[in-house]
Amino acid sequence: MFMNILITGGTGFLGTILVKRLVQKQHQVYVLVRNQSKLEALYKHFNEQERQQIKVVEGDLLDENLGISSSVLAELAKKIDAIYHTAAYLSFDEEERQRVFDINLTGTKRVLELATSLDVDKFIHVSTAYTLGEQTIGEEKLHSTNRSFVNTYEESKCHAEHLVMSYQGQMNVMIMRPAIIIGDSFTGEADTTFGLYGILRTVKLLKKKVERKGEPKQNFRLLIEKDTVSNLVPVDFVINMLMLGLTYGEDGKIYHITNPNPPTNGEIFDAIRKGLDFPHVEIVSYSEANELTEEERKLNQPLEVFEQYLNRSITFKRENTKRLLKQANEADLSMDQEMLLRIIKGFDEQE
């Protein structure tokens, strides 16, 4: 069914692919854009005809009323059927706490207010599976905000989820919680530096160094627990789930867009060594931190913010997600080593 759909974050990694899918499905897409060069990058994905299906709404989550002019608001009134709120600030830097909350919480409030003022039917909020904080079992329920979080980002997203649910009754609201999003399961395409891609870049830099300076005497060691699992989900699976949410999603429900059989870090590194064709990197337990050389210590520094993610296996319950897939008669994610390898090779080729 044709819909008018507004999306925030449409110029981001996930958002761009979502806009593509919505255009492909013949919807009219309204994209909140704050940055002209990002808009131009988005446009590059579409031909002239497809661009007709994209309307730009200039605005910023940091501004009152999102900075949308009253004439544009009047134009949009009663026109928008659904909103995907994907925009967020993905920073783990504690010094940026205020900005993270301003964008991820106050910004979400502004988008919710826009949705009520436009009389939108459905609000699909993209959160993260990691609003569970330091717990190791995640239910598809709101997590209390009174808990230990790994970082401000998680905390801001947890508060935003509560806010979204408080609008239930004014429109249909649902929360989609992806785990760690990686590239497309067929092409590996991924326009992001977040999560796994920080690690892939580190390994790639090492490879370049070895190419310049010759083979190392011993492998480079990264502090990552090999038996813990990392919940990686290919971006195309995330997009499928977001689309199913639009058709079948139930009001007030939370969906874990997670991998039912996540790989161990050992398996991920097997794929990285093979995919990047670089055998000189190995992962060792945090208990060996004191044995690292000075060079390895520096190498491990950028990974410190991920320590809580790389060091802990989390089980995500996904009954709601399974029901959504069943309703649509669609298969669940089944990511094997081959798919992982393809995604990592895709990153290598795209660099």
Ligand SMILES: NC(=O)c1ccc[n+]([C@@H]2O[C@H](COP(=O)([O-])OP(=O)(O)OC[C@H]3O[C@@H](n4cnc5c(N)ncnc54)[C@H](OP(=O)(O)O)[C@@H]3O)[C@@H](O)[C@H]2O)c1
């Ligand atoms: N990537 C992951 O592994 C992952 C995992 C779980 C959940 N998520 C969630 O998925 C969503 C999308 O993440 P992503 O990886 O696609 O992030 P991303 O590539 O950084 O994209 C973020 C988007 O938000 C927009 N944005 C940020 N601040 C804004 C502001 N003040 N006003 C208007 N727009 C603003 C950005 O606009 P510009 O293009 O102008 O910068 C961009 O379009 C987020 O909600 C994130 O929390 C991501």
